[in-house]
Amino acid sequence: MMGEMNTEIACIRLGNTNVIPITCPQLSREILKKQDAIFASRPHTISTFLVTNVDKTAALVPLGEQWKKMRKVITSELLSPMRHKWLTDKRVEEADHIVKYVYNQCNNNEGGGIVNLRLATQHYCANVIKKMVLNKRYFGEEMEDGGPGLEEQKYLENVFTMLNYIYSFSVSDYIPCLRGLDLDGHEKIIKDAIRDTTKYQDPLIEERVCEHQKLGNNKEAHDLLDILISLKDKNGEPLLSLEEIKAQFSVSLSLTISHSIIIFSYVLRACSYNY
Numbered sequence: 001m002m003g004e005m006n007t008e009i010a011c012i013r014l015g016n017t018n019v020i021p022i023t024c025p026q027l028s029r030e031i032l033k034k035q036d037a038i039f040a041s042r043p044h045t046i047s048t049f050l051v052t053n054v055d056k057t058a059a060l061v062p063l064g065e066q067w068k069k070m071r072k073v074i075t076s077e078l079l080s081p082m083r084h085k086w087l088t089d090k091r092v093e094e095a096d097h098i099v100k101y102v103y104n105q106c107n108n109n110e111g112g113g114i115v116n117l118r119l120a121t122q123h124y125c126a127n128v129i130k131k132m133v134l135n136k137r138y139f140g141e142e143m144e145d146g147g148p149g150l151e152e153q154k155y156l157e158n159v160f161t162m163l164n165y166i167y168s169f170s171v172s173d174y175i176p177c178l179r180g181l182d183l184d185g186h187e188k189i190i191k192d193a194i195r196d197t198t199k200y201q202d203p204l205i206e207e208r209v210c211e212h213q214k215l216g217n218n219k220e221a222h223d224l225l226d227i228l229i230s231l232k233d234k235n236g237e238p239l240l241s242l243e244e245i246k247a248q249f250s251v252s253l254s255l256t257i258s259h260s261i262i263i264f265s266y267v268l269r270a271c272s273y274n275y
Contacts, residue, residue, distance in 0.1 A: 002021060002023050008022065008023045008024035008027060009021070009022050009023075009024065009027055014174045015171075015174030015175040016174060016175060016176060017043075017173070017174045040063050041062045041063035042060060042061060042062055042063070043062075043167075043173070044061075044062050045167060045170065045173045046170055046172055046173060046179060046186065046187055046190075047162075047165045047166050047167060047168060047170065047186060047190055048060040048061065048166060048167070050187070050190045050191060050194060051162055051166060051190065051194065051250065051251060051254070052247050052250075052251055053243055053246060053247035053250070056070075056241075056243055056244045056247040056248075057070050057244070057247045057248045057250075057251045057252075058070035058071045058073075058074055058248075058251075059251050059252075059255055060166065060251060070244070070248065073228070073231065073239070073240065074248075077227055077228070077231065078224055078227070078228075083224070083227075087132045087223075087224075090128075090131045090132050090135070090223075091128055091131075091132070093131065094124065094127045094128045094131050094137070097124075097127070097137070097146060098120060098124040098127075100146050101120060101145060101146040101147055102115055102120060104145040104146055104147075105120075105145065105147075108145065119147070119148075119153075122156055122160075123147070123148045123152070123156065125256075126156055126159070126253070129252065129253050129256050130253070131223075132223060132224055133223055133224045133225050133249055133252070133253070134201070134204055134205075134223060134225055134249075135222050135223040135225075136204070138151075138152045139151055139152055139155050139200040139201070140152050140155075140200075151200075154196070155196070155197060155200055158192075158193040158194075158196045158197045159193075159197060159253060159254055161189065161190075161193040162190060162193045162194065162197070162250075162254055163254050163255075165186050165189060165190050165193075166254075168186060169184075170184045170186050171183050171184060172184070172187075194250075197250065198246070198250070201246070201249060201250070202246055205225065205242070205245060205246055205249065206242065208225055208226070208229060209229055209242055209245075212226070212229045212230065217230075225245070225249070228240055228245050228248065229245065
């Protein structure tokens with residue numbers, strides 16, 4: 001369409017939203033680098049609204065005070081070099097576990113020694129995040145070969161369901177008055193996926209918050225969840241609410257898993273070529 005119009009930038013009105021497609025690299029750099037303060041915000045969609053628990057995290061939410069608050073927490077407390085080094089043992093533990101799991105699959109006579117790399121990659125990336133945040137590998141029983149059980153597989157399926165519908169096209173995002181009618185069916189699908197994931201993770205987060213309330217400063221930090229709960233504001237009150245912590249975990253797990261799987265898949269492909 002852009003070629004037919006003989007233009008590198010256009011403005012298309014979709015409902016109440018102006019959509020501006022750009023095909024020129026120079027114009028893209030102008031917007032993303034020089035004019036980033038104007039275009040830094042994110043669109044407010046029904047999918048991101050639900051996944052972020054009403055905009056309580058840093059990723060996927062519009063620019064504002066909540067975004068600034070959560071971004072500061074993430075950059076200073078979660079993604080610092082000190083935290084990265086502190087969590088080395090947990091990452092190594094999961095790396096050893098995936099090697100053991102693949103080895104067991106290769107020696108499995110019933111399965112013919114075939115390894116499902118898609119399953120192994122997805123669960124390894126999820127296990128690393130859960131180990132660093134919740135100090136837990138699986139939500140449910142672990143299989144004898146070290147693989148995920150049925151509960152864990154169902155859990156991760158719901159995580160990917162949420163990922164599939166983030167920023168997916170929905171009529172109500174462009175015509176807000178249609179929200180609530182769920183014409184695309186997306187809202188129900190996302191809500192069901194959120195319900196089936198939070199029933200595993202939320203009780204663990206709530207239990208940990210109660211431990212911190214009982215022990216106070218005597219509670220030793222073992223993972224990132226302990227760090228998030230122990231953060232205080234200038235008045236000595238908890239910096240993050242329970243809902244903010246839950247939302248941050250859900251979004252961090254979903255987005256980090258997707259990025260990790262892409263990287264890990266390239267590594268596996270490179271290794272197979274070298275082999």
